[in-house]
Amino acid sequence: MNKVMVIGASGGMGYALVEELINRGIEVVAFARGKEKLIQLFGSKKLVTIRTGDAENQDHLIKSAIGCEIIFHAMNLPYEEWSGKLSMITKNIIIAAERNNAKLAVVDNIYAYGKSGGVKLAEDFDKHPHTKKGKLRLDMDNLLKASSVRTLVCHFPDFYGPNAKNTYIHFTLNQLMKKKKAGYVGEKDISREFIYTKDGAKVMVDLACIDEAYNQNWNIPGATLTNGIEFEQLIKSVLGEEKGLYYISKPMFSLFALFAGRGMREALEMQYINSEPTILSGEKLEAFMGKIEATPFEQGIKDTIAYMNV
Structure with a gap:
């Protein structure tokens, strides 16, 4: 692997x-809409070529991907844009890969699985999404499978890490850096799974380097399973005993959504993930690659806070 997008x-x-x-x-060709943010993140990186463009425009993607062996699709649309754009952008990315004879490596979430029923989600778990967004993600997965492009899809739990701003943990940490108490989205006693972005990226790149990994879906579990109570204890150990959490249950989230913007209202249907254990199985991944080393949750939180303080 010499050049990717x-x-x-x-x-x-x-x-x-x-x-x-x-x-x-x-x-690496780093592709996104905002040139200023790309320059801020990668302007000093010798191996990075910055390309700004719109994924809704096929030509922008096709031209930017010239010479790239693999296209990593890590674009995250706002929830309110999924219905109108997710399928179209997926098709554009497939076309860009076809035109450049590139493989695809796709970052995906767990919405297409639907409710877990309390069992760990393996790759062969029947996908019966009950939410609008889950059905859209399943449609995206089917588009990828129907294409001629060699594709690997990685399903991840909730992210946290440097520059991972559109996440529940960032929401909580951002509040805690300003005041003593912050909201934790979810029930305090329900097991939750989070993955540090650096760990997720390492596993995904490892898979992308292995030819046999393509034309398959991979579940990438988080390093640590925790609940709200344990997360609060961790926060106190990192930021001090004066810090604390209040727990945003689904009814409370529904109330907030009434007065918030469309983005929060769109997130409401996904709160089932925070109301029951929704945990990924890593058995297939470990059988294929061996035991995966992961960053301890406490260290990941410390690194994330350090990045936010820069």
Whole structure:
């Protein structure tokens, strides 16, 4: 692997992927809409070529991907844009890969699985999404499978990490850096799964380097399972005993959504993930790659806070 493109390079996972790739000496085309943010993140990186463009425009993607062996799709649309744009952008990315004879590596969430029923979600778990967004993600997955492009899809739990701003943990940490108490989205006693973006990027790049990993879906579990109570204890150990959490249950989230913007209202239907254990199985991944080393949750939180303080 000599040259790749990362779509959505200015986002949390996109940023982690670019950093992981250039640390391995791989040339990266960092693609996103905002030039200023790309320059801020990667302007001093010798192996990064910045390309600004709109993923809704096929030509922008096709031209930016020239010479790239793999296209990493890490673009994260706002929820309110999924219905109108997710399918179209997926088709554009497929076309860009076809025109450039490139493979695809896709960052995906767990919405297409639907409710877990309390069991760990393996790759062969029947996908019966009950939400609008889950059905849209399943449609995207089917588009990828129907294409001629060799594709690997990585399903991740909730992210946290440097530059991962559109995440529940960032929401909580951002509040805690300003005041003593912050909201934690979810029930206090429900098991939750989070993955550090740097760990997710490393596993995804490892998979992308293995030819046999393509034309498959991969579940990438987080390093630590925790609940709100344990997360509060961790926060106190990192930021001090004066810090604390209040828990935003689904009914409370519904109340907030009434008065918030459309983005929060769109997030309401996904709160089932925070109301029942929704945990990924890593058995297939471990059987394929061996035991995966992961950043301890406490260290990941410390690194994330350090990045936010810069």
